[in-house]
Amino acid sequence: MTYRLAPIDTGAFVAERDGDHHTVIGSVVRRSDARGHVTGRTEFFEDVAAPRLAHLKMHRSARHHARITDVDVSGALAVPGVLRVLTHADVPNNVYTVLKLIGVEPDDEPVLAVDKVRYLGEPICAVVAETEAAALEGAAAIEVGYEDLPPVFDVEEALKEGAPLVNEYQGQNYFVYEGHHCRRIRFGDVEKAFGQADHVFEWRYQSSPIEQAPVETTGCVVVPQADGRLRIHSDTQACFFTLDNTALILGVPFNKLRIVGGTVGGGFGGKVDVVVEPIACVAAMAVDRPVKFVYDRAEEMQVSSPRAAERIVIKDAVMDDGRIIGRKVTLYVDAGAYARHSPYGTTKAAAHLPGPYTIPNVWADCHCVFTNRTPSSAMRGFGVTIADFALESQMDRIARALDMDPLQLRLINAYRDGDLKAHRKIAEGTALVEVIQKAAELAGHELPEAYRRMSSTTREGL
Amino acid sequence: MPSQIVSLVVNGERREFIAAPGATLLACLRESLGLIAAKRGCAQGACGTCTVLVDGRPEAACLVAVETVADGSVRTLEGVTSGGELDEVQSAFIDCFATQCGFCTSGMIMVAEALLDRNPDPSEDDVIEAISGNVCRCTGYRPIVIAIMEAARRRREQAVPR
Numbered sequence: 001m002t003y004r005l006a007p008i009d010t011g012a013f014v015a016e017r018d019g020d021h022h023t024v025i026g027s028v029v030r031r032s033d034a035r036g037h038v039t040g041r042t043e044f045f046e047d048v049a050a051p052r053l054a055h056l057k058m059h060r061s062a063r064h065h066a067r068i069t070d071v072d073v074s075g076a077l078a079v080p081g082v083l084r085v086l087t088h089a090d091v092p093n094n095v096y097t098v099l100k101l102i103g104v105e106p107d108d109e110p111v112l113a114v115d116k117v118r119y120l121g122e123p124i125c126a127v128v129a130e131t132e133a134a135a136l137e138g139a140a141a142i143e144v145g146y147e148d149l150p151p152v153f154d155v156e157e158a159l160k161e162g163a164p165l166v167n168e169y170q171g172q173n174y175f176v177y178e179g180h181h182c183r184r185i186r187f188g189d190v191e192k193a194f195g196q197a198d199h200v201f202e203w204r205y206q207s208s209p210i211e212q213a214p215v216e217t218t219g220c221v222v223v224p225q226a227d228g229r230l231r232i233h234s235d236t237q238a239c240f241f242t243l244d245n246t247a248l249i250l251g252v253p254f255n256k257l258r259i260v261g262g263t264v265g266g267g268f269g270g271k272v273d274v275v276v277e278p279i280a281c282v283a284a285m286a287v288d289r290p291v292k293f294v295y296d297r298a299e300e301m302q303v304s305s306p307r308a309a310e311r312i313v314i315k316d317a318v319m320d321d322g323r324i325i326g327r328k329v330t331l332y333v334d335a336g337a338y339a340r341h342s343p344y345g346t347t348k349a350a351a352h353l354p355g356p357y358t359i360p361n362v363w364a365d366c367h368c369v370f371t372n373r374t375p376s377s378a379m380r381g382f383g384v385t386i387a388d389f390a391l392e393s394q395m396d397r398i399a400r401a402l403d404m405d406p407l408q409l410r411l412i413n414a415y416r417d418g419d420l421k422a423h424r425k426i427a428e429g430t431a432l433v434e435v436i437q438k439a440a441e442l443a444g445h446e447l448p449e450a451y452r453r454m455s456s457t458t459r460e461g462l
Numbered sequence: 463m464p465s466q467i468v469s470l471v472v473n474g475e476r477r478e479f480i481a482a483p484g485a486t487l488l489a490c491l492r493e494s495l496g497l498i499a500a501k502r503g504c505a506q507g508a509c510g511t512c513t514v515l516v517d518g519r520p521e522a523a524c525l526v527a528v529e530t531v532a533d534g535s536v537r538t539l540e541g542v543t544s545g546g547e548l549d550e551v552q553s554a555f556i557d558c559f560a561t562q563c564g565f566c567t568s569g570m571i572m573v574a575e576a577l578l579d580r581n582p583d584p585s586e587d588d589v590i591e592a593i594s595g596n597v598c599r600c601t602g603y604r605p606i607v608i609a610i611m612e613a614a615r616r617r618r619e620q621a622v623p624r
Contacts, residue, residue, distance in 0.1 A: 030556060037564030038552040038571060040499025040539035047498040215503045215511055215599050216565045265501070265565030266599045297504040 044216060044263050045233040050223050050290035054083055056283050057135035057293075059125040059142040060303070061117035064153075065164065065372045066146035068115055068124070075141030076127050081134030083287050085142070086126040088112040091282055092251035095169065097339055098274050101244055108169035109338040109375070111249060111278050117146075118166055118337035119374050121303040128283045128291060151372040155311055155332035158371050166337055166370040175335065175343045175368035182368070183350035185329075187422040188361030190317065193326025197317035201398055204313045205390035209306040209334070212379050216265020218304050219294025220277050222284040225258075230281050233260045237267040242274050249278040250285075257281070269378035270304055273340055308342055308376035309334040310349070312390040317361070322404050322412045326361035327354040331387065333368050336375035341382070343368050348383030354422055355391040356432045357413040362422035407440055408451055417457050430456040468532050472497070473541025481528045488512045488523035491538060499539035499568040503597070510596030513569035514538045520576045522595075539568040542575060550620070551575060551613040560609035562600035569596050574610045582618055586611060 036042035059076075073085040088094045088110055095107045095114075113124045125142050129135035150164045157163060158173040166173055177183050194200050220234040236242045239261040247254045264271060280293040295304060310333055317326030331349055335342035346368035353364045395413075399406035414432040421427055433456045440447050454461055463483040470477055472495060479494040491497045491514065500523050503511035507522040514523045515537040542549055551574045554560070561567050570593060577584055577592040584592070589610045590603075598606060 031559065031561065033564060034556040034559075034561050035548075037561040037567040038539075038548065038555045039543050040568050042564045043498075044501070044565065046502065047492075049496070213599060214563075214565075215509055215597055216501065216563070217503070264563060265503075266563045268599070297506060297508075 042263060044265055045219060045221055045235045045261070046216075046292070046294060048221050048223075048233045048260075050221055050292075053221070053290045053292055054128050054130060054283070054287055055132040055135045055293075056126055056128050056280055056291050057132070057139040058123045058299075059127065059139040059144070061113065061120060061122040061124060062144070063117055063146050063148060064120050065149040065151035065166070066117050067149060068113060068117060068144060069147050070143075070145035071125065072143040072145075073125060075143060076125070076138035079129070079134055079138040079141055081130040082127060082138040083130065083289075084128040084283065085138065086112065086128065086279065086282060086286065087124075088114045090286065091249065091279070093249050096245065096249050096278075098241070098245055098272075099339070099341065099344060100248070101241065104339070104343055106169050108167055109340070111282075116149075116168075119372055121299075121374065122337070123279070126279050126283060126293075128287055153371055153373055155309075155334050155367070155369040155371060158369050159332075159367065166372055170339070170370060173370045175339060175346070175370075177343070177347075177368075183347050183364075183366040185350060185353060185362055185364040185422050187363070187424070188326070190315075190326040190328045190361045190363040193317040193361040194315070194328075197325060198320045199318045199401070200315065201318060201394070201401060202313065202315040203394060203397060204311070205386075205393060206311050207309055207386045207389065209309045209374065209376055210379060211301055211304070211306045212266075212268035212270030213301070214264075214266030214268060214270060217295040217297060217300040218271055218276055219292065220280050221290060221292045222277070222280045223290040224284050224288055229256055229258055230284060231258045231260060232277055232281065234277055235264050235267075235271055236261055236274070236277070237264055237269070237271045238274070241272065242277050245274040246278045246281055250281055269307070269380050269382060272378050273305055275304075303374060305336070305340055305375045305377035307379035307382055307385075308336075308345060309373075310386040310390075312387065314390060314394045316394065316398060318398055318402070320402070322398075322402060322409045324357060324359050324398070324413050327357075327359045327363075329353050329362075329364040329366075331364065331366040333366070333383070334373060334376060335368050335370055336373040337370060338375040339368075339370075340375050340377040342376055345376075345378070345383035349387045351423065352384045352387050353391075355388070355395075356415050356430070357410075358415045358419040358427075359413070359422070364422075405447075407436055407445060407447065411436055411447075411451050411454055412462065414456070416455075416459050432456065466529065468528050470528075470532065471535040473537060483529075485528050486524055487514070487516070487521070487526040487528045487531060487536070490528045491523060491536070497538050497540050501565055501568060503565065508597075509566075510569040510573070510593075511566050513572045513596065515572055515576055518576065518579065520573045520595075537572070537575070539571055542571065550616040551578065551610065554609040554613035554616060555606075558605050558609035558612055560601065560605040562598075566596060566598045566600075570598065570606055574613065577610070578614055578617060582614060584611070584614055
């Protein structure tokens with residue numbers, strides 16, 4: 001049996017394929033899920049038919065930062081069709097953090113708000129009802145009293161002395177990394193490099209939060225089983241992560257839950273936060289019926305965690321010939337009100353600095369900062385993508401300032417096999433030089449002979 | 463206002479069901495008739511994942527109150543597959559890798575069916591115009607446009623009267 005339909009690779013390696021030995025590489029392979037997609041038979045979580053399905057909707061914070069003085073759910077209970085209203089008191093282990101399974105501390109986020117709200121749209125009460133319309137009407141009928149607290153929306157403002165404290169569980173407006181206020185790199189002496197440099201260039205880069213915007217919104221259907229287990233149909237990207245975190249929040253053994261997933265109507269990182277399943281499970285247990293909790297489009301855009309906004313300041317010590325001899329980076333990740341995946345994202349950003357270049361003096365402070373904005377989390381290469389935007393913009397601006405070819409500037413500084421990186425690891429398997437050479441060739445961008453002869457395996461010619 | 467019995471011809475078969483006042487065509491297809499190919503992506507007519515054909519025209523089923531199309535004819539993706547056989551649009555979507563997560567696929571195929579029914583030889587601009595109300599977040603649209611052009615070509619070549 002062969003899967004090869006038509007070879008698409010007639011290039012460099014075609015001669016190395018002998019006979020029918022390689023049946024996949026270089027061939028067109030049909031997607032195993034495509035037939036389900038084109039016939040409409042692929043089962044997404046919302047396609048599950050559950051008899052006596054109840055619906056859950058949230059009453060959410062109308063404030064960015066406030067103390068909750070009063071919660072009145074009587075209006076919701078008076079709506080025909082409303083079955084239950086859940087508050088934090090109904091959630092067995094209400095405070096959690098999603099990365100606790102890999103040892104991240106502290107628990108810093110309530111499933112339902114307790115005495116305070118920390119961002120606009122934070123869930124306060126969950127309304128379970130016979131119909132989606134009744135759940136919405138019930139959620140709208142809940143009245144919450146607030147005592148406003150000063151909010152902070154800017155990462156640098158949040159780190160200033162006297163800034164309002166966003167997250168009491170964290171205790172300060174930044175995540176603590178093994179006793180340090182940020183993720184740091186200390187390699188060589190950047191201040192000395194600035195003193196020796198022909199030029200010092202310092203620029204600042206800022207990105208906005210970016211919503212993953214999947215076409216299928218975040219949600220789940222929880223179906224209680226006769227044996228007391230809960231079957232969770234979810235569009236999570238992280239089935240096991242969701243199972244474990246949900247069990248910890250419910251205070252039940254892991255084997256009490258079963259997740260049915262794997263069909264995700266677009267994720268892009270936005271469906272890893274374990275946000276809908278725990279409360280839907282609490283609701284399903286409370287009413288002993290299947291419960292659906294799915295974000296509407298507005299919730300998806302407002303409260304599902306986006307890619308973090310980042311602010312990055314890069315200061316470089318550069319010689320006339322284009323060699324970068326020092327790079328100092330101050331990077332802020334806006335985690336929003338809760339940690340979620342941002343402590344990890346910030347570590348990834350630090351691990352990515354100073355980019356794929358060999359620079360003998362590197363200093364970096366990467367701050368994971370809490371503000372009263374929507375909690376941010378994972379999205380496609382988070383931590384790395386925005387850092388790369390800043391680093392490569394910086395390279396282009398340096399080239400322009402020196403009136404140099406931007407590719408030549410990169411070739412001069414590109415890391416080579418055997419170089420010691422700022423993280424004190426030896427670079428191996430590098431290929432940036434060859435990639436740039438090939439890209440230049442494809443783009444018809446002429447490089448001088450000396451640059452075309454450069455190689456990732458040697459520092460000769462530098 | 464009481465619920466009422468609504469009658470529709472769905473994928474060639476007459477179907478009757480009880481609809482609450484204001485119930486959408488999408489909710490009736492999915493919940494009353496068990497036809498789940500059309501998806502709810504935004505519930506506000508902006509994403510196109512719920513597109514079905516009503517009397518041959520593509521419509522956002524999430525915005526159509528079902529009583530307004532009573533006695534009409536509705537075609538969903540389930541009705542495109544006949545006897546387990548894929549049609550040209552479906553097979554071109556597979557061959558041209560026009561699916562990824564699959565959530566927009568149903569709506570995309572339905573607008574493509576409507577386009578090819580009225581214009582067997584569309585230009586690329588016609589295809590882009592036809593799918594302009596449908597959001598795909600995965601593929602970047604290019605493979606979808608290619609697949610619909612390919613489906614049109616295959617359908618013309620076969621020249622089977624439909």
